[in-house]
Amino acid sequence: MKKINNILFIVLILFLSSCQANKMFILVEPGRIEIDKIYSIENNSIWSQFQQKEYNFIFWTVNGYSLERIVFFRPIGDNESLYDHNSFFSRESEKRPTYNSNMNKFEIKEFFENCILWSKRLVKINSSNFKNYKIDNIDGLTFDIEGQNELGLIYKGFVIACIKDKKLYLAYFIASSMEFFDKYQKDAKTILNSIKFL
Protein backbone atom coordinates (compact mmCIF):
# COMPACT_ATOMS: atom_id res chain seq x y z
CA MET A 1 0.00 0.00 0.00
CA LYS A 2 2.85 2.34 0.90
CA LYS A 3 4.48 1.62 -2.48
CA ILE A 4 1.30 2.53 -4.33
CA ASN A 5 1.02 5.76 -2.34
CA ASN A 6 4.59 6.65 -3.26
CA ILE A 7 3.92 6.00 -6.94
CA LEU A 8 0.72 8.04 -6.81
CA PHE A 9 2.63 10.88 -5.13
CA ILE A 10 5.29 10.87 -7.88
CA VAL A 11 2.59 10.81 -10.56
CA LEU A 12 0.89 13.76 -8.87
CA ILE A 13 4.17 15.72 -8.78
CA LEU A 14 4.79 14.98 -12.45
CA PHE A 15 1.24 15.97 -13.29
CA LEU A 16 1.48 19.24 -11.43
CA SER A 17 4.87 20.07 -12.92
CA SER A 18 3.30 19.82 -16.37
CA CYS A 19 0.89 22.61 -15.38
CA GLN A 20 3.66 25.17 -14.97
CA ALA A 21 2.90 28.60 -16.33
CA ASN A 22 4.51 29.50 -19.65
CA LYS A 23 7.83 31.00 -18.62
CA MET A 24 8.44 32.75 -21.92
CA PHE A 25 6.74 35.84 -20.48
CA ILE A 26 7.78 37.39 -17.20
CA LEU A 27 6.52 40.51 -15.47
CA VAL A 28 8.86 43.52 -15.47
CA GLU A 29 8.26 45.94 -12.65
CA PRO A 30 9.55 49.52 -12.28
CA GLY A 31 13.20 49.87 -11.33
CA ARG A 32 16.68 49.36 -12.78
CA ILE A 33 16.53 46.16 -14.87
CA GLU A 34 19.32 44.12 -16.42
CA ILE A 35 18.74 42.98 -19.98
CA ASP A 36 20.36 39.59 -20.46
CA LYS A 37 23.58 40.72 -18.70
CA ILE A 38 24.28 43.09 -21.61
CA TYR A 39 23.08 46.41 -20.23
CA SER A 40 20.76 47.79 -17.62
CA ILE A 41 17.86 50.17 -18.13
CA GLU A 42 15.63 52.32 -15.99
CA ASN A 43 11.96 51.41 -16.19
CA ASN A 44 9.08 53.37 -14.68
CA SER A 45 6.11 51.25 -15.66
CA ILE A 46 4.96 47.63 -15.91
CA TRP A 47 5.78 45.57 -18.98
CA SER A 48 5.80 41.90 -19.93
CA GLN A 49 9.12 40.53 -21.10
CA PHE A 50 9.36 37.77 -23.70
CA GLN A 51 12.56 35.77 -23.84
CA GLN A 52 13.50 32.49 -25.50
CA LYS A 53 16.94 31.05 -26.09
CA GLU A 54 16.49 30.40 -29.80
CA TYR A 55 15.58 34.03 -30.53
CA ASN A 56 18.27 36.64 -30.84
CA PHE A 57 16.15 39.22 -29.06
CA ILE A 58 14.14 39.99 -25.98
CA PHE A 59 11.03 42.10 -26.25
CA TRP A 60 8.82 44.01 -23.87
CA THR A 61 5.14 44.67 -24.43
CA VAL A 62 2.11 45.82 -22.50
CA ASN A 63 -0.82 44.86 -24.72
CA GLY A 64 0.82 42.37 -27.09
CA TYR A 65 3.63 42.03 -29.61
CA SER A 66 1.60 43.27 -32.56
CA LEU A 67 0.34 46.38 -30.76
CA GLU A 68 3.51 47.74 -29.19
CA ARG A 69 6.93 46.38 -28.33
CA ILE A 70 10.44 47.38 -27.36
CA VAL A 71 12.90 44.93 -28.91
CA PHE A 72 16.39 44.51 -27.46
CA PHE A 73 18.67 42.53 -29.78
CA ARG A 74 21.58 40.64 -28.30
CA PRO A 75 24.84 42.09 -29.72
CA ILE A 76 25.77 40.63 -33.09
CA GLY A 77 29.19 40.21 -34.69
CA ASP A 78 30.49 40.05 -38.25
CA ASN A 79 28.40 37.99 -40.68
CA GLU A 80 25.56 37.64 -38.20
CA SER A 81 22.02 38.83 -38.73
CA LEU A 82 19.43 40.35 -36.42
CA TYR A 83 17.13 37.44 -37.16
CA ASP A 84 19.26 34.32 -37.04
CA HIS A 85 16.59 31.87 -36.07
CA ASN A 86 14.51 30.16 -38.74
CA SER A 87 11.50 32.27 -38.05
CA PHE A 88 8.31 31.31 -39.81
CA PHE A 89 8.28 34.87 -41.11
CA SER A 90 11.64 34.57 -42.79
CA ARG A 91 12.56 33.42 -46.26
CA GLU A 92 15.57 32.62 -48.40
CA SER A 93 18.10 32.14 -45.61
CA GLU A 94 21.05 32.53 -48.00
CA LYS A 95 19.84 36.06 -48.77
CA ARG A 96 19.57 37.00 -45.11
CA PRO A 97 21.16 40.45 -44.56
CA THR A 98 24.34 40.21 -42.51
CA TYR A 99 26.19 42.70 -40.34
CA ASN A 100 29.74 43.86 -40.91
CA SER A 101 31.65 45.77 -38.21
CA ASN A 102 33.01 48.08 -40.92
CA MET A 103 29.52 49.47 -41.58
CA ASN A 104 28.97 53.22 -41.35
CA LYS A 105 25.82 54.71 -39.83
CA PHE A 106 24.03 54.82 -43.17
CA GLU A 107 24.74 51.15 -43.72
CA ILE A 108 23.54 50.23 -40.22
CA LYS A 109 20.27 51.96 -41.00
CA GLU A 110 20.02 50.08 -44.31
CA PHE A 111 20.92 46.83 -42.55
CA PHE A 112 18.09 47.28 -40.03
CA GLU A 113 15.57 48.11 -42.79
CA ASN A 114 16.71 45.09 -44.80
CA CYS A 115 16.41 42.78 -41.79
CA ILE A 116 12.88 43.98 -41.02
CA LEU A 117 11.77 43.56 -44.63
CA TRP A 118 13.55 40.22 -45.00
CA SER A 119 11.89 38.89 -41.84
CA LYS A 120 8.53 40.12 -43.17
CA ARG A 121 7.71 41.82 -39.89
CA LEU A 122 6.87 44.80 -42.09
CA VAL A 123 6.34 44.84 -45.83
CA LYS A 124 7.04 48.56 -46.15
CA ILE A 125 9.43 50.68 -44.12
CA ASN A 126 10.45 54.33 -44.34
CA SER A 127 13.04 55.98 -42.15
CA SER A 128 13.30 59.63 -41.18
CA ASN A 129 14.88 61.90 -38.58
CA PHE A 130 18.23 60.13 -38.97
CA LYS A 131 20.58 61.55 -36.34
CA ASN A 132 23.72 60.95 -34.31
CA TYR A 133 22.93 59.44 -30.94
CA LYS A 134 24.94 58.27 -27.95
CA ILE A 135 24.19 55.05 -26.12
CA ASP A 136 25.85 55.27 -22.69
CA ASN A 137 28.36 57.73 -24.21
CA ILE A 138 29.19 55.51 -27.16
CA ASP A 139 28.77 57.16 -30.56
CA GLY A 140 25.78 55.74 -32.39
CA LEU A 141 22.70 56.63 -34.36
CA THR A 142 18.96 56.90 -34.12
CA PHE A 143 16.16 57.19 -36.65
CA ASP A 144 12.39 57.08 -36.76
CA ILE A 145 10.57 54.39 -38.67
CA GLU A 146 7.15 54.11 -40.19
CA GLY A 147 5.84 51.06 -42.00
CA GLN A 148 3.04 48.64 -42.69
CA ASN A 149 2.64 44.93 -42.15
CA GLU A 150 1.03 42.57 -44.66
CA LEU A 151 -2.41 43.08 -43.11
CA GLY A 152 -2.09 46.81 -43.65
CA LEU A 153 -1.63 47.90 -40.03
CA ILE A 154 0.46 51.08 -39.89
CA TYR A 155 3.30 51.22 -37.39
CA LYS A 156 5.54 53.99 -36.08
CA GLY A 157 8.61 53.75 -33.96
CA PHE A 158 12.29 54.53 -33.57
CA VAL A 159 15.60 52.70 -33.55
CA ILE A 160 18.83 53.23 -31.61
CA ALA A 161 22.12 51.52 -32.40
CA CYS A 162 25.86 51.68 -31.83
CA ILE A 163 28.95 49.61 -32.48
CA LYS A 164 30.98 48.61 -29.41
CA ASP A 165 33.97 46.28 -29.61
CA LYS A 166 33.03 45.56 -33.24
CA LYS A 167 29.60 44.30 -32.17
CA LEU A 168 26.32 45.91 -33.12
CA TYR A 169 23.99 46.84 -30.26
CA LEU A 170 20.51 47.68 -31.51
CA ALA A 171 17.11 48.20 -29.93
CA TYR A 172 13.88 49.56 -31.30
CA PHE A 173 10.40 50.56 -30.28
CA ILE A 174 7.45 50.09 -32.59
CA ALA A 175 3.72 50.42 -32.07
CA SER A 176 0.50 50.61 -34.02
CA SER A 177 0.19 54.24 -35.07
CA MET A 178 -3.54 54.28 -34.36
CA GLU A 179 -3.38 54.46 -30.58
CA PHE A 180 -0.44 52.67 -29.07
CA PHE A 181 2.46 54.70 -30.49
CA ASP A 182 1.35 57.90 -28.81
CA LYS A 183 0.55 56.06 -25.60
CA TYR A 184 3.91 54.32 -25.14
CA GLN A 185 6.51 56.25 -27.09
CA LYS A 186 7.45 58.48 -24.14
CA ASP A 187 8.01 55.49 -21.83
CA ALA A 188 9.95 53.72 -24.57
CA LYS A 189 12.18 56.78 -25.10
CA THR A 190 12.89 57.00 -21.37
CA ILE A 191 13.76 53.31 -21.23
CA LEU A 192 16.05 53.35 -24.25
CA ASN A 193 17.72 56.61 -23.18
CA SER A 194 18.66 55.02 -19.86
CA ILE A 195 20.80 52.19 -21.24
CA LYS A 196 24.03 51.58 -19.28
CA PHE A 197 26.38 48.90 -20.51
CA LEU A 198 27.33 46.32 -17.89
Add this chain to the structure above:
Amino acid sequence: MKKLLLIFLIFILNSCQTPLGGAKDVKNIEPEERPNIESIEAGLWMQMDNYEEKLKTSGSRLKDKNLDKYLKDILCNLTEYCQDIRVYVQDIPYFNAFMAPNGMMVVWTGLLLRVGNEAQLAAVIGHEAGHYIRRHSLKAWLDAKTRTDLMAILSIGLAVGGVPGGGDIFNISQLLQAGIMAKHSRDNEREADEIGLDSLIKAGYDPDEAPKVWENIIKEMELGENKNPPAFFASHPNPKERIKNLKEQTKKYSDIKRNHNKENLKNIISPHTKNWIKNEIRTNNKIEQTSFIFSNFFDNKEDSHLLKFYQGEIYRLKKEEKNNEKAIELYKESIEENDNFPDVYRELGLLLLKEEKKDEARKNLEKYVTLAPNAKDVEIVKSYIK
Protein backbone atom coordinates in the same frame (compact mmCIF):
# COMPACT_ATOMS: atom_id res chain seq x y z
CA MET B 1 2.24 -6.97 -66.65
CA LYS B 2 -0.85 -5.41 -65.03
CA LYS B 3 1.33 -2.52 -63.89
CA LEU B 4 2.58 -1.98 -67.41
CA LEU B 5 -0.93 -2.05 -68.84
CA LEU B 6 -2.18 0.47 -66.34
CA ILE B 7 0.78 2.79 -66.90
CA PHE B 8 0.14 2.47 -70.64
CA LEU B 9 -3.50 3.42 -70.03
CA ILE B 10 -2.40 6.54 -68.14
CA PHE B 11 -0.13 7.53 -71.02
CA ILE B 12 -2.98 7.08 -73.50
CA LEU B 13 -5.20 9.30 -71.39
CA ASN B 14 -2.41 11.80 -71.04
CA SER B 15 -2.32 12.19 -74.79
CA CYS B 16 -5.92 13.50 -74.76
CA GLN B 17 -5.16 17.17 -74.53
CA THR B 18 -8.66 18.41 -75.19
CA PRO B 19 -9.99 20.07 -72.06
CA LEU B 20 -12.40 17.79 -70.26
CA GLY B 21 -15.41 18.29 -68.00
CA GLY B 22 -17.16 20.99 -70.01
CA ALA B 23 -14.17 23.36 -70.05
CA LYS B 24 -14.23 23.35 -73.86
CA ASP B 25 -17.90 24.49 -73.83
CA VAL B 26 -17.20 27.57 -71.71
CA LYS B 27 -18.03 30.71 -73.68
CA ASN B 28 -16.35 34.10 -73.48
CA ILE B 29 -17.65 36.33 -70.71
CA GLU B 30 -19.66 39.33 -71.95
CA PRO B 31 -18.98 42.88 -70.72
CA GLU B 32 -20.79 43.50 -67.43
CA GLU B 33 -21.83 39.83 -67.23
CA ARG B 34 -21.93 38.29 -63.74
CA PRO B 35 -22.09 34.53 -63.08
CA ASN B 36 -25.27 32.85 -61.92
CA ILE B 37 -25.20 32.81 -58.11
CA GLU B 38 -25.63 29.03 -57.98
CA SER B 39 -22.81 28.31 -60.43
CA ILE B 40 -19.29 27.02 -59.79
CA GLU B 41 -18.04 30.23 -61.34
CA ALA B 42 -19.87 32.28 -58.70
CA GLY B 43 -18.01 30.26 -56.06
CA LEU B 44 -14.68 31.09 -57.70
CA TRP B 45 -15.67 34.75 -57.85
CA MET B 46 -16.66 34.73 -54.20
CA GLN B 47 -13.29 33.32 -53.14
CA MET B 48 -11.47 35.92 -55.16
CA ASP B 49 -13.76 38.69 -53.87
CA ASN B 50 -12.56 37.76 -50.35
CA TYR B 51 -8.94 37.86 -51.50
CA GLU B 52 -9.53 41.21 -53.17
CA GLU B 53 -10.96 42.70 -49.98
CA LYS B 54 -7.77 41.69 -48.14
CA LEU B 55 -5.57 43.02 -50.92
CA LYS B 56 -7.29 46.41 -50.82
CA THR B 57 -5.97 47.11 -47.32
CA SER B 58 -2.81 45.01 -47.49
CA GLY B 59 0.47 46.68 -46.61
CA SER B 60 2.03 45.33 -49.79
CA ARG B 61 -0.48 47.18 -51.97
CA LEU B 62 0.95 50.31 -53.52
CA LYS B 63 -1.63 53.04 -53.14
CA ASP B 64 -1.05 55.68 -55.78
CA LYS B 65 -4.17 57.15 -57.37
CA ASN B 66 -2.25 58.48 -60.39
CA LEU B 67 -0.66 55.11 -61.11
CA ASP B 68 -3.99 53.29 -60.62
CA LYS B 69 -5.71 55.69 -63.03
CA TYR B 70 -2.89 55.33 -65.54
CA LEU B 71 -3.17 51.53 -65.53
CA LYS B 72 -6.95 51.70 -65.76
CA ASP B 73 -6.70 54.07 -68.74
CA ILE B 74 -4.38 51.65 -70.53
CA LEU B 75 -6.83 48.83 -69.83
CA CYS B 76 -9.80 50.87 -71.08
CA ASN B 77 -7.90 51.76 -74.22
CA LEU B 78 -7.27 48.06 -74.86
CA THR B 79 -10.60 46.44 -74.10
CA GLU B 80 -14.32 46.99 -73.71
CA TYR B 81 -14.15 45.11 -70.38
CA CYS B 82 -12.86 48.25 -68.69
CA GLN B 83 -15.69 48.42 -66.13
CA ASP B 84 -15.32 44.74 -65.19
CA ILE B 85 -11.61 44.67 -64.40
CA ARG B 86 -9.88 46.36 -61.43
CA VAL B 87 -6.11 46.78 -61.54
CA TYR B 88 -4.06 46.74 -58.32
CA VAL B 89 -0.34 47.29 -57.87
CA GLN B 90 1.55 45.21 -55.32
CA ASP B 91 4.93 46.44 -54.10
CA ILE B 92 6.90 43.25 -54.78
CA PRO B 93 10.22 43.46 -56.64
CA TYR B 94 9.70 40.55 -59.02
CA PHE B 95 8.27 40.24 -62.52
CA ASN B 96 4.66 39.13 -62.17
CA ALA B 97 1.07 39.95 -63.10
CA PHE B 98 -2.04 37.86 -62.69
CA MET B 99 -5.74 37.91 -63.39
CA ALA B 100 -8.42 36.49 -61.10
CA PRO B 101 -11.75 35.19 -62.43
CA ASN B 102 -13.73 38.00 -60.73
CA GLY B 103 -11.89 40.73 -62.65
CA MET B 104 -9.13 41.51 -60.15
CA MET B 105 -5.88 42.13 -61.98
CA VAL B 106 -2.66 42.44 -59.99
CA VAL B 107 0.60 43.89 -61.30
CA TRP B 108 3.82 43.71 -59.26
CA THR B 109 6.17 46.67 -59.09
CA GLY B 110 9.04 44.47 -60.34
CA LEU B 111 7.15 44.22 -63.63
CA LEU B 112 6.62 47.98 -63.84
CA LEU B 113 10.34 48.52 -63.37
CA ARG B 114 11.17 46.01 -66.10
CA VAL B 115 8.82 47.00 -68.90
CA GLY B 116 10.60 49.55 -71.03
CA ASN B 117 7.58 51.55 -72.19
CA GLU B 118 3.80 51.81 -72.15
CA ALA B 119 3.46 49.51 -75.17
CA GLN B 120 5.22 46.68 -73.31
CA LEU B 121 3.08 47.27 -70.23
CA ALA B 122 -0.05 47.30 -72.41
CA ALA B 123 1.03 43.96 -73.89
CA VAL B 124 1.00 42.41 -70.40
CA ILE B 125 -2.29 44.09 -69.40
CA GLY B 126 -3.93 43.00 -72.66
CA HIS B 127 -2.69 39.46 -72.10
CA GLU B 128 -4.12 39.37 -68.56
CA ALA B 129 -7.45 40.81 -69.75
CA GLY B 130 -7.48 37.96 -72.29
CA HIS B 131 -7.61 35.46 -69.41
CA TYR B 132 -10.68 37.23 -68.05
CA ILE B 133 -12.47 37.42 -71.40
CA ARG B 134 -11.90 33.73 -72.13
CA ARG B 135 -12.81 32.69 -68.55
CA HIS B 136 -9.55 30.79 -68.27
CA SER B 137 -9.74 30.38 -64.49
CA LEU B 138 -13.09 28.64 -64.79
CA LYS B 139 -11.79 26.46 -67.62
CA ALA B 140 -8.67 25.54 -65.67
CA TRP B 141 -10.77 24.72 -62.61
CA LEU B 142 -13.20 22.52 -64.55
CA ASP B 143 -10.32 20.81 -66.28
CA ALA B 144 -8.35 20.26 -63.08
CA LYS B 145 -11.39 18.89 -61.28
CA THR B 146 -12.14 16.39 -64.00
CA ARG B 147 -8.56 15.23 -64.19
CA THR B 148 -8.30 14.91 -60.42
CA ASP B 149 -11.40 12.70 -60.47
CA LEU B 150 -9.94 10.70 -63.34
CA MET B 151 -6.70 10.15 -61.48
CA ALA B 152 -8.57 9.10 -58.33
CA ILE B 153 -10.37 6.50 -60.43
CA LEU B 154 -7.06 5.40 -61.94
CA SER B 155 -5.50 5.12 -58.52
CA ILE B 156 -8.37 2.88 -57.46
CA GLY B 157 -7.90 0.93 -60.68
CA LEU B 158 -4.21 0.52 -59.95
CA ALA B 159 -4.96 -0.74 -56.46
CA VAL B 160 -7.43 -3.26 -57.86
CA GLY B 161 -4.76 -4.29 -60.35
CA GLY B 162 -2.39 -5.15 -57.54
CA VAL B 163 -0.51 -1.85 -57.38
CA PRO B 164 -0.79 0.13 -54.14
CA GLY B 165 -2.83 3.24 -54.87
CA GLY B 166 -0.95 5.48 -52.48
CA GLY B 167 2.56 4.38 -53.40
CA ASP B 168 4.87 5.12 -56.31
CA ILE B 169 2.15 4.76 -58.89
CA PHE B 170 0.18 7.51 -57.18
CA ASN B 171 3.18 9.74 -57.67
CA ILE B 172 3.39 8.74 -61.34
CA SER B 173 -0.28 9.57 -61.83
CA GLN B 174 0.23 12.90 -60.07
CA LEU B 175 3.14 13.72 -62.34
CA LEU B 176 1.12 12.87 -65.41
CA GLN B 177 -1.77 14.87 -64.12
CA ALA B 178 0.51 17.84 -63.67
CA GLY B 179 1.77 17.29 -67.21
CA ILE B 180 -1.71 17.34 -68.70
CA MET B 181 -2.73 20.40 -66.71
CA ALA B 182 0.39 22.32 -67.57
CA LYS B 183 -0.29 21.63 -71.24
CA HIS B 184 -3.83 22.92 -70.94
CA SER B 185 -2.69 25.97 -69.04
CA ARG B 186 -0.12 26.79 -71.71
CA ASP B 187 -2.92 26.66 -74.30
CA ASN B 188 -4.79 29.24 -72.25
CA GLU B 189 -1.66 31.36 -72.20
CA ARG B 190 -1.37 31.19 -75.98
CA GLU B 191 -4.99 32.32 -76.30
CA ALA B 192 -4.35 35.20 -73.92
CA ASP B 193 -1.27 36.17 -75.94
CA GLU B 194 -3.35 36.31 -79.11
CA ILE B 195 -6.06 38.44 -77.50
CA GLY B 196 -3.44 40.68 -75.91
CA LEU B 197 -1.65 41.31 -79.20
CA ASP B 198 -4.92 41.98 -81.08
CA SER B 199 -5.97 44.57 -78.55
CA LEU B 200 -2.47 46.06 -78.47
CA ILE B 201 -2.52 46.67 -82.23
CA LYS B 202 -6.09 48.01 -82.20
CA ALA B 203 -5.12 50.47 -79.45
CA GLY B 204 -2.30 51.82 -81.61
CA TYR B 205 0.68 50.38 -79.74
CA ASP B 206 3.72 48.93 -81.45
CA PRO B 207 3.20 45.12 -81.49
CA ASP B 208 6.95 44.55 -81.83
CA GLU B 209 7.22 45.63 -78.19
CA ALA B 210 5.23 42.59 -76.97
CA PRO B 211 7.93 39.98 -77.70
CA LYS B 212 10.55 42.33 -76.21
CA VAL B 213 9.00 41.81 -72.77
CA TRP B 214 9.79 38.11 -73.00
CA GLU B 215 13.16 38.64 -74.70
CA ASN B 216 14.30 40.76 -71.77
CA ILE B 217 13.01 38.25 -69.25
CA ILE B 218 14.89 35.44 -71.01
CA LYS B 219 18.07 37.50 -70.90
CA GLU B 220 17.54 38.31 -67.24
CA MET B 221 16.93 34.65 -66.41
CA GLU B 222 20.11 33.66 -68.23
CA LEU B 223 22.12 36.19 -66.22
CA GLY B 224 20.62 35.12 -62.88
CA GLU B 225 21.68 32.33 -60.58
CA ASN B 226 18.26 30.76 -60.81
CA LYS B 227 17.77 29.70 -64.41
CA ASN B 228 14.19 28.68 -63.71
CA PRO B 229 11.55 31.02 -65.05
CA PRO B 230 9.93 33.47 -62.58
CA ALA B 231 6.46 32.76 -61.16
CA PHE B 232 4.79 34.35 -64.17
CA PHE B 233 6.16 31.63 -66.44
CA ALA B 234 5.46 28.63 -64.23
CA SER B 235 2.63 27.46 -66.45
CA HIS B 236 3.29 29.65 -69.44
CA PRO B 237 4.60 28.64 -72.85
CA ASN B 238 8.32 28.63 -73.41
CA PRO B 239 9.25 32.34 -73.79
CA LYS B 240 11.12 31.61 -77.03
CA GLU B 241 8.07 29.91 -78.52
CA ARG B 242 6.00 32.81 -77.31
CA ILE B 243 8.22 35.37 -79.07
CA LYS B 244 7.96 33.37 -82.31
CA ASN B 245 4.14 33.18 -82.08
CA LEU B 246 3.81 36.90 -81.38
CA LYS B 247 6.04 37.80 -84.31
CA GLU B 248 4.04 35.50 -86.63
CA GLN B 249 0.74 36.99 -85.49
CA THR B 250 1.98 40.54 -86.10
CA LYS B 251 2.57 39.71 -89.78
CA LYS B 252 -1.21 39.34 -90.28
CA TYR B 253 -1.80 43.06 -89.76
CA SER B 254 -1.23 45.70 -92.42
CA ASP B 255 -2.16 49.03 -90.79
CA ILE B 256 -0.04 49.19 -87.66
CA LYS B 257 0.62 52.26 -85.53
CA ARG B 258 3.74 52.18 -83.47
CA ASN B 259 3.14 54.11 -80.26
CA HIS B 260 5.57 53.40 -77.42
CA ASN B 261 4.62 56.19 -74.96
CA LYS B 262 7.81 55.64 -73.05
CA GLU B 263 7.78 58.99 -71.27
CA ASN B 264 4.22 58.48 -70.01
CA LEU B 265 5.30 55.39 -68.11
CA LYS B 266 8.52 56.92 -66.81
CA ASN B 267 6.73 60.02 -65.52
CA ILE B 268 3.97 58.15 -63.77
CA ILE B 269 6.29 55.74 -61.95
CA SER B 270 8.98 58.34 -61.20
CA PRO B 271 7.84 58.97 -57.56
CA HIS B 272 8.52 55.31 -56.81
CA THR B 273 11.52 54.36 -58.88
CA LYS B 274 14.10 55.12 -56.19
CA ASN B 275 12.33 52.75 -53.79
CA TRP B 276 11.81 50.07 -56.42
CA ILE B 277 15.47 50.21 -57.37
CA LYS B 278 16.44 49.86 -53.71
CA ASN B 279 14.07 46.89 -53.38
CA GLU B 280 15.51 45.35 -56.53
CA ILE B 281 19.00 45.51 -55.00
CA ARG B 282 17.57 44.04 -51.77
CA THR B 283 16.51 40.88 -53.62
CA ASN B 284 20.25 40.19 -53.71
CA ASN B 285 20.17 38.64 -57.15
CA LYS B 286 23.34 38.30 -59.19
CA ILE B 287 25.10 41.56 -60.04
CA GLU B 288 24.80 41.00 -63.79
CA GLN B 289 21.07 40.34 -63.48
CA THR B 290 20.31 43.50 -61.45
CA SER B 291 22.66 45.54 -63.62
CA PHE B 292 20.82 44.35 -66.75
CA ILE B 293 17.47 45.49 -65.30
CA PHE B 294 18.93 48.91 -64.49
CA SER B 295 20.55 49.35 -67.91
CA ASN B 296 17.18 48.71 -69.55
CA PHE B 297 15.50 51.15 -67.21
CA PHE B 298 18.07 53.96 -67.56
CA ASP B 299 18.59 53.65 -71.30
CA ASN B 300 18.54 57.42 -72.05
CA LYS B 301 21.74 59.42 -72.40
CA GLU B 302 20.50 61.90 -69.76
CA ASP B 303 20.05 59.06 -67.26
CA SER B 304 23.52 57.60 -67.73
CA HIS B 305 24.79 59.13 -64.44
CA LEU B 306 21.93 57.41 -62.59
CA LEU B 307 22.74 54.10 -64.27
CA LYS B 308 26.39 54.36 -63.16
CA PHE B 309 25.36 55.44 -59.65
CA TYR B 310 22.94 52.55 -59.13
CA GLN B 311 25.37 50.06 -60.65
CA GLY B 312 27.84 51.33 -58.04
CA GLU B 313 25.17 50.80 -55.40
CA ILE B 314 24.78 47.17 -56.48
CA TYR B 315 28.50 46.58 -55.87
CA ARG B 316 28.41 48.42 -52.55
CA LEU B 317 25.36 46.61 -51.22
CA LYS B 318 25.87 43.11 -52.60
CA LYS B 319 26.22 40.59 -49.82
CA GLU B 320 28.50 38.02 -51.45
CA GLU B 321 30.14 39.89 -54.29
CA LYS B 322 30.74 43.18 -52.46
CA ASN B 323 33.36 45.19 -54.32
CA ASN B 324 34.15 48.66 -52.96
CA GLU B 325 36.77 49.41 -55.61
CA LYS B 326 34.31 48.70 -58.41
CA ALA B 327 31.65 50.79 -56.65
CA ILE B 328 34.07 53.74 -56.33
CA GLU B 329 34.96 53.44 -60.02
CA LEU B 330 31.28 53.54 -61.02
CA TYR B 331 30.51 56.48 -58.72
CA LYS B 332 33.35 58.43 -60.32
CA GLU B 333 32.02 57.60 -63.79
CA SER B 334 28.61 58.84 -62.64
CA ILE B 335 30.15 62.17 -61.59
CA GLU B 336 31.84 62.46 -64.99
CA GLU B 337 28.42 62.13 -66.62
CA ASN B 338 26.71 64.62 -64.29
CA ASP B 339 28.47 66.50 -61.51
CA ASN B 340 25.30 67.84 -59.88
CA PHE B 341 23.74 64.68 -58.48
CA PRO B 342 24.27 64.88 -54.68
CA ASP B 343 23.74 61.24 -53.60
CA VAL B 344 26.75 59.99 -55.51
CA TYR B 345 29.11 62.31 -53.58
CA ARG B 346 27.79 61.03 -50.25
CA GLU B 347 28.21 57.37 -51.18
CA LEU B 348 31.60 57.98 -52.77
CA GLY B 349 32.79 59.97 -49.74
CA LEU B 350 31.65 57.32 -47.25
CA LEU B 351 33.25 54.54 -49.25
CA LEU B 352 36.53 56.45 -49.62
CA LEU B 353 36.57 56.86 -45.83
CA LYS B 354 36.51 53.08 -45.52
CA GLU B 355 39.42 52.89 -47.90
CA GLU B 356 41.32 55.34 -45.64
CA LYS B 357 41.41 58.00 -48.39
CA LYS B 358 40.40 60.70 -45.95
CA ASP B 359 41.15 63.87 -47.95
CA GLU B 360 39.34 62.67 -51.03
CA ALA B 361 36.49 61.43 -48.85
CA ARG B 362 36.16 64.81 -47.15
CA LYS B 363 36.03 66.66 -50.49
CA ASN B 364 33.20 64.46 -51.71
CA LEU B 365 31.21 64.71 -48.49
CA GLU B 366 31.63 68.50 -48.51
CA LYS B 367 30.38 68.57 -52.09
CA TYR B 368 27.31 66.60 -50.95
CA VAL B 369 26.61 69.16 -48.21
CA THR B 370 27.00 71.99 -50.74
CA LEU B 371 24.65 70.36 -53.26
CA ALA B 372 22.07 69.22 -50.70
CA PRO B 373 22.31 71.62 -47.73
CA ASN B 374 18.78 70.79 -46.59
CA ALA B 375 19.04 67.03 -46.88
CA LYS B 376 17.69 65.19 -43.84
CA ASP B 377 20.93 63.30 -43.32
CA VAL B 378 23.20 66.33 -43.65
CA GLU B 379 24.10 66.45 -39.93
CA ILE B 380 25.34 62.85 -40.01
CA VAL B 381 27.35 63.56 -43.15
CA LYS B 382 28.89 66.61 -41.45
CA SER B 383 29.92 64.42 -38.51
CA TYR B 384 31.84 62.20 -40.94
CA ILE B 385 33.56 65.27 -42.41
CA LYS B 386 34.84 66.09 -38.89
